[in-house]
Amino acid sequence: MSVDKCDHCGENIVVRYNETIEGVDKNFCCLGCKSVYKILQKNQLQDYYQLRQDETHSISLKNKKEAKFKYLDDPEFNQSFVAENNGQKEISFYVEGVHCAACLWILEKLPEIDSSILSANLNMSTSTLTIKFALNGKLSEIANLISDLGYYPHPILENQDVRNLKSKENRKDITRIAVSFFCTGNIMLFAFSNYLGADQSMRVFFDLLSGVLFLPILFYGAIPFYKNSFGALKSRQLSIDLPIVLAIFLGAALSYLSLITSLDHIYFDTLTTLIFLILLSRFLLKVSQQKSLNQENIYSFFSNIPTKKVVDGEEVDVFTRFLKVDDEIVVYPGETIPLDGVVLAGNSSTNNSLITGEIKAVKVSPESEVFSGCINNEEKLKIKVTKSISDSQLGLILKEVEQGWQQKTNLMKLTDKVTKYFVFSQLIISVLVFLFFLFTHNFEVAYLRALTLIIITCPCALGLTPPLTITLGLSKLAKNGILVKDEKVLENIQLAKNIFFDKTGTLTEGNFQIIKWESYFDQEKEEELIFNLESYSSHPIAHSIREYIAQKWSEKRSELPKLEFKGARELPGIGLEGSLNNTLFTIKPIDNETEKTSFELRQDNELLARIYLEDHPQKEAKEVLERLRANYKLHMISGDNPGVVNRVGDLLGFPKEQIYSQIKPKQKQEIIAAHPDSIMVGDGANDAIAINSALVGVAVANSMDLSLRASHVFFNNPNSLVSLEKLIIVAGETVRIIKRNVSFSLIYNMIGIILAIMGLITPLLAAILMPISSFTVLASSLISTKKMRNNV
Amino acid sequence: MDILFFTIPIALFLALIFLGVFVFSVFRGQFEDLDTPAYRILLEEKNIKGKNNDSEQSGN
Numbered sequence: 001m002s003v004d005k006c007d008h009c010g011e012n013i014v015v016r017y018n019e020t021i022e023g024v025d026k027n028f029c030c031l032g033c034k035s036v037y038k039i040l041q042k043n044q045l046q047d048y049y050q051l052r053q054d055e056t057h058s059i060s061l062k063n064k065k066e067a068k069f070k071y072l073d074d075p076e077f078n079q080s081f082v083a084e085n086n087g088q089k090e091i092s093f094y095v096e097g098v099h100c101a102a103c104l105w106i107l108e109k110l111p112e113i114d115s116s117i118l119s120a121n122l123n124m125s126t127s128t129l130t131i132k133f134a135l136n137g138k139l140s141e142i143a144n145l146i147s148d149l150g151y152y153p154h155p156i157l158e159n160q161d162v163r164n165l166k167s168k169e170n171r172k173d174i175t176r177i178a179v180s181f182f183c184t185g186n187i188m189l190f191a192f193s194n195y196l197g198a199d200q201s202m203r204v205f206f207d208l209l210s211g212v213l214f215l216p217i218l219f220y221g222a223i224p225f226y227k228n229s230f231g232a233l234k235s236r237q238l239s240i241d242l243p244i245v246l247a248i249f250l251g252a253a254l255s256y257l258s259l260i261t262s263l264d265h266i267y268f269d270t271l272t273t274l275i276f277l278i279l280l281s282r283f284l285l286k287v288s289q290q291k292s293l294n295q296e297n298i299y300s301f302f303s304n305i306p307t308k309k310v311v312d313g314e315e316v317d318v319f320t321r322f323l324k325v326d327d328e329i330v331v332y333p334g335e336t337i338p339l340d341g342v343v344l345a346g347n348s349s350t351n352n353s354l355i356t357g358e359i360k361a362v363k364v365s366p367e368s369e370v371f372s373g374c375i376n377n378e379e380k381l382k383i384k385v386t387k388s389i390s391d392s393q394l395g396l397i398l399k400e401v402e403q404g405w406q407q408k409t410n411l412m413k414l415t416d417k418v419t420k421y422f423v424f425s426q427l428i429i430s431v432l433v434f435l436f437f438l439f440t441h442n443f444e445v446a447y448l449r450a451l452t453l454i455i456i457t458c459p460c461a462l463g464l465t466p467p468l469t470i471t472l473g474l475s476k477l478a479k480n481g482i483l484v485k486d487e488k489v490l491e492n493i494q495l496a497k498n499i500f501f502d503k504t505g506t507l508t509e510g511n512f513q514i515i516k517w518e519s520y521f522d523q524e525k526e527e528e529l530i531f532n533l534e535s536y537s538s539h540p541i542a543h544s545i546r547e548y549i550a551q552k553w554s555e556k557r558s559e560l561p562k563l564e565f566k567g568a569r570e571l572p573g574i575g576l577e578g579s580l581n582n583t584l585f586t587i588k589p590i591d592n593e594t595e596k597t598s599f600e601l602r603q604d605n606e607l608l609a610r611i612y613l614e615d616h617p618q619k620e621a622k623e624v625l626e627r628l629r630a631n632y633k634l635h636m637i638s639g640d641n642p643g644v645v646n647r648v649g650d651l652l653g654f655p656k657e658q659i660y661s662q663i664k665p666k667q668k669q670e671i672i673a674a675h676p677d678s679i680m681v682g683d684g685a686n687d688a689i690a691i692n693s694a695l696v697g698v699a700v701a702n703s704m705d706l707s708l709r710a711s712h713v714f715f716n717n718p719n720s721l722v723s724l725e726k727l728i729i730v731a732g733e734t735v736r737i738i739k740r741n742v743s744f745s746l747i748y749n750m751i752g753i754i755l756a757i758m759g760l761i762t763p764l765l766a767a768i769l770m771p772i773s774s775f776t777v778l779a780s781s782l783i784s785t786k787k788m789r790n791n792v
Numbered sequence: 793m794d795i796l797f798f799t800i801p802i803a804l805f806l807a808l809i810f811l812g813v814f815v816f817s818v819f820r821g822q823f824e825d826l827d828t829p830a831y832r833i834l835l836e837e838k839n840i841k842g843k844n845n846d847s848e849q850s851g852n
Contacts, residue, residue, distance in 0.1 A: 100831075101831040101834055104828060104831050104832065122828060123825045123827075123828055124825075124827045124828040124831065125825055125826065125827040125828070126825075167821070167824060170824075171818050171819055171821075174818045174823060175815050175818055175819075178811060178814050178815060178818070179811065179815075182807060182808075182811045186804060186807070199793075202793065202796065205796075205797060205800075209800070209804070
């Protein structure tokens, strides 16, 4: 039998789902793919299949998340998430899985599929889908439709006012920059003509026009500088904007005076260039910050767990954030317990690895306490909520994470301090120079020399360099899938001496491979049994095993039969059981096996097979780690048992004393705290506290929400080690460029100060030299360094 | 060269119009999503076709 490809996602078919649609036989790999195809077929939207570039653009729906959207119809949910106006409702979803033009097309076609949807608008840069729907439309049905199409919607709780304010502010900024650029460009044209020797009448005309074009800058473009410096003055601070404001005022006064008295001191061109460049660089920085992962985004993911609440004996779906103390909730096997509480009914076990990092299941029975973030393993539990969301275990960890965050940002303002001292001394020197020449010479000389001094020492290069270079560095990183949440990270990495790695998913792929299959029966039969039984589990290991078997069978060009187990259920750890033809099959970990991840298949207690799994180190892991070792001390820190950890450690060349195994989250944090100069790279929620207390906390792809929130940097690509290396290089080079530029502009300013005091340069020369220094700095940032160009 | 006294203000005025158009488009939100329209323009044709199909259907 030949291997067919799925007509929706193009994957090799292992288990066949066939259907004759409009007289043509179609093959599908899973029910999900089949249902998408049918939805598109029914609504005449088959164009989708022409629009996508190739088959791989549609993801197989085999591993589709089981979605429950009933909670979206809860009135309390609607109140806070849905905006209602003009007889229609509006909601925004963050949609997982959007990647190509075909996705855009199909999602914006939603109104044609469901008539209650009035319009759908997708923003691909943020993966945000805004849906307007009729008042009688059901949100749960809309969400189900989106999920049937193969995307996963997360409702976004974004305060409409905040969002509007943000976009309004950005629009104002762009307008300000546009107006400034308009004036600057034209003034520059006139100034060039004057410098090149326009005749007298033309010169007067150009100067007049420049004077007019300068007005919008003076009264509109430069407003942010006035606001900043006066705001700072009010709180008795010196802002970097103060000398800029001074230069604007003094320069404008002299220029307009020259215009009237036909003096030759006109500096409109200098001043506008200064203002325009600074406005632009600040805006660029702001945009790059807005684009990177912001905290509100992550929060909305986190509180999006629907829960079953018991109301008058019936189970109703509600949103977790609306649960209160003393509410009764029901948690089914495989679900996460949303809030701390006491078990009322049910005997089960919970997986507390999210909170404690221990994989071993904990038995629970009525009266026992359960904690938020734990996963219920076996039996339906009825729980009475005892703590509100912010007092629950998970909430407390979140709080700790947030506090750590705040402390850090307050600590580091060194660069600002330096510029403040610079501004202060610049002002003092200018005043002294003015007074000195007022007494030794006359007012005009004093004024000119003081102005020359202010213009030439304008800390514009100084103020421009850090934001510009950091923005360039951050955007380079973002292009490589490295999202930096806090730009201070770039500085902090320089101080790091140690790197701590979590094992699974960071050093290893987190993708378990079968290394040994001890068969005591018939391997083919065993594979059939395990493949089908594991389909009842959502554990990543189960997924890896199914992949392995499916791969093997598709190479043999044969198809796996479907087996329906009765009473299949998950057991604690990675166990499963289910019966087939009245014989009970179980999969459970092998007792007394600590060296490797392993499990065995039994039929009514008779051993059928033993399987050993291994998580492979990432590609290039060894080489990258070797390179990192040149500058850092590397440590491996894991909650796993010593056997597994040591084996991976040996493989990657970690010395024994730098391997920590069986470490609980709190201990992880203590170890990190004992090394204040460390980078922590991790993924699980049990890494969150450690990630947060590290100097630089890095969360790798597929991390838990909690770690994402705690981290300073997030890798959005699977190759975390290469990303880490890139991050370190870019951070190092960015700081080097900043240092290079800052020292250049300081030296430049020193020379400028000396020349200005000695009266060797006129304000005109200063006005030409000052932008040159800014452009030098600009070019230096853009060209960056050779190392950065080669590596990123 | 006296013509410059006349043409420069005209050039400035023209540029002012462009500035106005730009500011208008900024406030219409045209610069808020720079990625999606690039894709959407590819789909325009298909969109119209889709609509035609619909009207044919309702006509039948």
